[in-house]
Ligand code: HEM
């Protein structure tokens with residue numbers, strides 16, 4: 013910019029482009045409008061920002077190549093942070109930011125800050141266009157014979173209505189039922205548990221003796237054979253349904269159970285999956301025997317057959333009947349008597 | 361005109377080459393000088409657009425390293441605490457992005473922050489459009505597109521949040537599965553189709569992946585394009601001010617001012633996101649560990665935009681219906697997770713049409729409403745935001761409980777009642793405030809504003825001098841359009857023919873009374889003239905006090921620059937002056 017009249021390219025344009033300044037509004041001149049020195053200063057400011065941006069981009073590249081990815085650095089306020097992420101973010105962010113800041117500074121200080129007026133035009137088409145469109149439509153309709161050939165019209169509509177079905181149908185195979193074609197509801201209603209299956213701790217996989225569990229204690233349990241289930245996703249599906257918690261309370265505290273004698277010497281086993289929408293639960297308050305779900309705070313009273321005492325869950329927590337085997341380890345006495353996890357339509 | 365430089369000549373050559381093939385110069389001729397009005401709130405939509413672009417750029421980078429697979433692998437990267445642990449490939453590759461790919465964590469965090477900013481900016485942009493009535497004719501389509509965009513934004517964010525397959529996001533998916541399963545009749549089957557069988561299955565992440573990187577961003581991109589094209593052809597609305605009417609646009613031309621400002625602002629948004637992404641940790645997936653369906657993540661919080669759903673689920677009483685012991689309808693899940701959000705978003709989508717019908721308004725509106733001038737609309741808006749806010753608070757009730765030492769039960773019960781009581785109260789209060797502001801505007805127009813100077817008149821009376829309000833304030837206040845409620849319909853017309861649409865028209869009449877009956881009418885031209893006369897009189901009474909001041913020496917002070925008499929002051933004068941150079 014050799015001459016210091018920053019507005020020259022713009023000054024005589026407005027009329028030609030069909031807009032004009034807003035009349036009669038008081039408007040303040042800026043320093044850079046009246047003082048060539050101020051304009052020069054503004055120019056240098058803007059250029060400095062662009063220059064700094066270039067330097068920061070170079071700093072980014074250097075940082076990328078030199079900083080060890082595992083290095084950690086202490087930065088006040090931010091604490092211990094990864095050096096690489098911090099430096100790369102800082103240099104990249106500042107480099108980009110400065111381009112924007114420079115452009116806006118340029119616009120604010122050196123481009124015209126005079127508001128101008130432009131007319132709006134009707135959005136709706138003129139009547140002549142309406143008529144022309146209509147005439148064209150009528151001609152097309154007459155030429156195609158759409159009104160005359162009733163049979164064509166109806167079969168076309170029929171064909172168009174039907175074919176999308178062919179695009180949707182293949183979605184059916186998003187899931188293929190396993191051998192024996194059980195229904196989704198059947199699959200949701202069974203778990204790995206069966207009579208005599210040992211309960212082992214999760215994650216240590218240790219079988220449990222009743223005396224290992226003190227009154228007030230809680231452990232997470234899974235079926236002993238869970239690890240043998242090997243699908244693509246590992247044993248996740250089976251685990252989702254079979255995970256349980258074991259709690260031990262004073263037998264006299266137990267007010268009700270889902271089946272007679274389903275406990276073993278005050279040890280009770282319940283599903284770990286919330287009956288609301290399926291979060292895993294493990295917040296147990298031993299004084300009240302309440303089990304609280306962290307997701308939406310449904311609360312189940314384990315001393316009272318796992319019934320819901322608060323929160324949005326509508327179903328009690330399913331109980332697993334347990335006993336011990338010959339070696340004295342805790343085992344299931346059957347599968348759950350009702351489906352575990354969130355409700356579903358066919359659950360009844 | 362200055363001589364074109366070599367680069368400009370080359371550019372001109374390219375422009376001609378392209379023009380001869382696509383006719384682009386016609387577009388440039390029409391649009392390089394297009395005027396855009398300026399207001400800080402118009403930047404909200406820009407922030408949404410720019411953060412979306414950042415999401416696209418960073419997301420593309422992430423796809424090169426992320427593996428959308430639930431196959432279990434043993435982690436062997438450089439994050440020591442998880443070494444040797446079994447996890448899905450998705451989680452392992454997200455850890456690699458975070459620890460073994462230089463700049464990977466930066467980009468991951470930029471992607472996440474940009475997503476959060478994208479959704480927040482859309483929401484606030486929507487509030488701006490709502491409260492200023494920018495959705496009115498001819499912009500209803502753009503409002504609808506906007507509602508769809510917000511919805512898609514939520515889906516995009518949620519699907520992305522689930523991809524790393526860490527413990528938190530997996531729990532989110534588990535909840536999603538529980539909700540899907542609650543849908544009557546088809547829910548169980550639909551869930552099995554979605555997850556390829558039981559939860560979690562081995563396919564869901566890769567299915568979610570195509571939704572997240574192709575389907576949803578593709579739709580968003582297409583809709584954003586239409587959205588902007590409409591803004592372009594309809595021209596932007598403007599806030600009222602001097603010289604601004606429903607028939608013009610007052611602002612800055614696209615080239616150069618708007619280009620520099622909007623273009624510059626893109627880099628500002630981009631730069632800030634990079635700074636935040638580099639410095640502020642978001643979603644530290646390595647702390648949560650890999651997803652395990654039976655492992656608890658206490659105190660888990662979803663991204664902010666999902667909080668309202670969580671809150672709704674928490675607040676709901678545990679209603680469930682069993683039909684003949686065969687079927688289950690889970691109202692406790694359907695109402696908060698499906699029905700309430702459904703009503704919220706449908707209401708949002710339909711609002712412009714409802715208001716236009718109630719008002720009987722078929723005119724085009726390019727001048728924005730001040731929120732106070734449509735108290736009922738503003739009231740509805742505040743009511744909806746309050747409702748949403750209460751749900752959101754519900755989503756954080758455990759945090760509130762621990763920070764304020766309350767029980768979760770009492771907070772939940774409070775919210776269960778508050779959700780019905782507080783939003784209507786906010787509606788009434790907001791309306792009152794708006795009407796009060798309208799009254800104040802009317803007073804300002806009629807009496808000027810109170811200068812705080814007391815004057816004793818020769819006959820002993822004391823008056824407070826009122827000063828005339830500024831041109832700008834006057835234009836803003838005068839921009840209000842007075843809307844009269846629709847008249848009551850007739851049961852029979854003058855010929856005695858029964859009015860078949862009587863009941864519908866009666867509803868319309870009642871509603872429009874509800875909307876507008878209490879509005880404060882703007883003073884008439886005659887009233888204003890009389891009032892201005894009065895104010896001028898008061899000022900004149902005061903004039904002798906200033907007689908000693910030499911009028912020629914008075915300088916006015918405008919925004920930092922002294923104006924001397926004779927200097928060009930108005931826009932018109934300044935532009936005229938420049939044209940002479
Ligand atoms: C349309 C708006 C979008 C939103 C709101 C969004 C949001 C998100 C969020 C919140 C995450 C979680 C990030 C984390 O903390 O790890 C994510 C992950 C991801 N997004 Fe997006 N995203 C969007 C578009 C895209 C696009 C267009 C792409 C690719 C072209 C993409 C690719 C990815 C990938 C690969 C991940 C997984 C990264 C990882 O796990 O480390 N996203 N997205």
Ligand code: FES
Pocket residue numbers: 286287288289290291305306307308309310323324325
């Ligand atoms: S999942 Fe347990 S309360 Fe919602």
